[in-house]
Amino acid sequence: MNKLEVSNLDLFYGENHALKDISINIPSRQVTALIGPSGCGKSTLLRTLNRMNDLVAGVKITGTVAFEGEDIYADVDVKNLRMRVGMVFQKPNPFPMSIYENIAFGLKAQGVKDKAVLDKVVEDSLRGAALWEEVKDRLNTPAFGLSGGQQQRLCIARAIAMEPEVILMDEPTSALDPIATHKIEELMDELRKKFTIVIVTHSMNQAKRISDRTAFFWMGELVEQGETHQVFNNPQDSRTQGYVSGEFG
Ligand SMILES: Nc1ncnc2c1ncn2[C@@H]1O[C@H](COP(=O)(O)OP(=O)(O)OP(=O)(O)O)[C@@H](O)[C@H]1O
DSSP states (O other): OEEEEEEEEEEEETTEEEEEEEEEEEETTSEEEEEOSTTSSHHHHHHHTTTGGGGSTTEEEEEEEEETTEETTSSOOHHHHHHHEEEEOSSOOOOSSBHHHHHHHHHHHTTOOOHHHHHHHHHHHHHHTTOHHHHGGGTTSBGGGSOHHHHHHHHHHHHHHTOOSEEEEESTTTTSOHHHHHHHHHHHHHHHHHOEEEEEOSOHHHHHHHOSEEEEEETTEEEEEEEHHHHHHSOSSHHHHHHHTTSOO
16 A cells, blocks of 8 residues: 555756656555655655645645645645654754653643653653663753764654654664664664655665665656665666666766
8 A cells, every 4th residue: 555645746946846747656664765866856855745845935846745645735734744744854853852851742742741641652662763771761861962873763763752654764874873874774674564664865775775665866857666676686777777886876
C-alpha cells in the first residue's frame, strides 16, 4: 500500500522551476531514499510531503500529493498533517530544555498533563530511538549536554513521541561522525517496522545500506526510481548510471 502518492508535481521558487512533473509513490513501512547531485530538488520534494514549502515566499506548486488518498494541498489541517508526517533535519535541533522536556513538549502542547502518561511516552520514545540506556539517569539535564549523535537520536525520539505515520529525514547523518551515523542507520531497521520513512541522503552507500527504494533526481527531474538494488546495480538511465558509479555528483 502507498502511504503517499505524488502526481505530476511542479514546483517553482519564483522563476526557478525546481521540481518538474514529479510522480512517485511512497510505500508504507519502507525506507525510500532520495538521491542526486546538489540542487537537484531532493529537499524540496521532501518538504512538499508535509507542506514545509508553504513557509517559503513566492512558491508555486501544482499537481497533487495524496496522503492516504487525501490531497494535502486541498483543504487539510496543516498542523495535523505535520503531526502525522514528522520531520528530522540535517542538523540536530533540540529545544533549549531538558532531555525529558524535549520529548514531552509536543504532548504538553496538545494538553496532555498526566505525569504517568508523559513518563511512559518519554521512555518509549527514547527506547524507540535507541537512546534510553544512555540518558535514563540524566533525563532532567539539558539536551545540549548530549553529543551530536545523541542529539540527533533525541530529535528522532521527539518525532516518534507524536506517533507520526511518516518520518521525513533530510540528510540526518551529514553532521555526524561515522560511529553516530552507524547508530542511526541501525536504528532505521527498527523504525521501518512502524513508520514510513523518506530520507534525503548524499551518501550512496547509506542509500544502499538502509533503503528499500531509491529515487534519483537530476536538475529537478525524477530520472529513475525503483528497488534500491535495481537502481544501483542495473540503472536504466545513463544519468543514473553515471551518478551511482561516481562519475559525477
Ligand atoms: N527556500 C528556497 N528559496 C528559493 N529557492 C530555493 C529554496 N530552496 C531551494 N531552492 C532552489 O531549488 C533548487 C533545488 O534545491 P534543493 O535544496 O531542493 O536541492 P537538493 O537536491 O536538496 O540540494 P542539496 O543536496 O544541496 O541539499 C535549487 O536550485 C535551489 O537553489
